[in-house]
Amino acid sequence: AKGRGRNAYQPYNRGLSERAERRNAVERALRAALDAGSFELHFQPQAWLDGRGVVRAEALLRDRGGLLAGLSPAEFIPVAEECGLIEPLGEWVLAEACRQARAWADSGLPLLPIAINLSPVQFRRGDIAERVAQALAKVGLGGEWLEIEMTESLVMRDIDSTAHTLHQLKALGVRLAIDDFGTSYSSLSSLRHLPLDRLKIDRSFVRALPGAAADAGLVQAIVDMARALGLQTVAEGVETREQHDFLRAIGCNQYQGYWLAPPCDATAFARWLDRPAK
Numbered sequence: 001a002k003g004r005g006r007n008a009y010q011p012y013n014r015g016l017s018e019r020a021e022r023r024n025a026v027e028r029a030l031r032a033a034l035d036a037g038s039f040e041l042h043f044q045p046q047a048w049l050d051g052r053g054v055v056r057a058e059a060l061l062r063d064r065g066g067l068l069a070g071l072s073p074a075e076f077i078p079v080a081e082e083c084g085l086i087e088p089l090g091e092w093v094l095a096e097a098c099r100q101a102r103a104w105a106d107s108g109l110p111l112l113p114i115a116i117n118l119s120p121v122q123f124r125r126g127d128i129a130e131r132v133a134q135a136l137a138k139v140g141l142g143g144e145w146l147e148i149e150m151t152e153s154l155v156m157r158d159i160d161s162t163a164h165t166l167h168q169l170k171a172l173g174v175r176l177a178i179d180d181f182g183t184s185y186s187s188l189s190s191l192r193h194l195p196l197d198r199l200k201i202d203r204s205f206v207r208a209l210p211g212a213a214a215d216a217g218l219v220q221a222i223v224d225m226a227r228a229l230g231l232q233t234v235a236e237g238v239e240t241r242e243q244h245d246f247l248r249a250i251g252c253n254q255y256q257g258y259w260l261a262p263p264c265d266a267t268a269f270a271r272w273l274d275r276p277a278k
């Protein structure tokens with residue numbers, strides 16, 4: 001019985017140490033990529049569902065040729081958050097998005113606002129509005145060229161200090177979106193009292209549209225609620241014409257997903273800037 005017990009524990013222990021090793025490997029790769037400067041931003045367009053064209057770009061982190069190449073930030077961002085590297089990484093994303101917008105404007109292209117993802121860890125420091133203001137000032141861009149996507153759980157946790165920070169950001173002219181909306185609990189009254197612009201409907205609700213009646217009902221409810229609150233809606237992960245058409249029919253405002261375009265590098269994204277919105 002003793003032997004069996006020990007054996008029963010081994011796979012668990014092995015699983016733990018493999019996870020720890022993998023985490024350490026990712027942490028080393030993060031440091032290496034930061035040192036080598038091999039990170040880059042890719043951009044994915046968000047467009048109106050009524051055919052008016054592309055409205056903004058979401059910036060998504062990639063490692064160009066480094067040890068993290070081919071890995072989704074969904075895997076390495078949580079590690080960066082754990083080991084404190086999200087601070088320099090998040091600073092870099094903010095600065096790089098501003099630098100890129102400046103570069104596009106300088107090359108004579110009509111600009112689109114860029115949405116960046118903000119980690120709860122960056123938010124908790126309390127000086128994010130100051131950092132954003134400095135990053136914008138450094139390239140001489142107004143806040144209206146920047147949008148910040150933050151997760152629903154971040155916004156709803158510690159609502160008073162979050163509200164204060166959001167008002168500071170809003171005062172800079174920065175647009176505010178709740179990412180992955182629907183995956184966490186939001187109170188209606190909180191949504192109502194925060195200076196938000198948009199809700200991004202999580203991909204998990206979009207995936208089975210339009211066939212899945214429960215998801216269709218949920219998405220319709222989110223769109224209706226957002227409209228009542230004066231917020232726009234963006235559906236993420238739109239992969240088919242059927243999803244696109246359904247979302248347009250229920251009054252969702254904008255969409256993002258492979259059906260329009262996958263994320264691409266800055267050079268490739270310039271073609272979306274050249275194409276004037278209808």
Ligand code: C2E
Pocket residue numbers: 044059060061072073074077093117118119149179180236237238239256257258259262263
């Ligand atoms: P997210 O903010 O929800 O970003 C959308 C993710 O969905 C991106 O994955 C994008 O490539 C992917 N996507 C877009 N359209 C489709 C589609 O039609 N179908 C499917 N299946 N996927 C689609 P990505 O780039 O791997 O990023 C994953 C997550 O990592 C992001 O999810 C975001 O939470 C985080 N992330 C990415 N860049 C940053 C960053 O600069 N800072 C922070 N803090 N987090 C980031």
Ligand code: CA
Pocket residue numbers: 058117149179
């Ligand atoms: Ca996002």
Ligand code: CA
Pocket residue numbers: 179180200202236
């Ligand atoms: Ca999202």
Ligand code: CA
Pocket residue numbers: 180202203
């Ligand atoms: Ca998501």
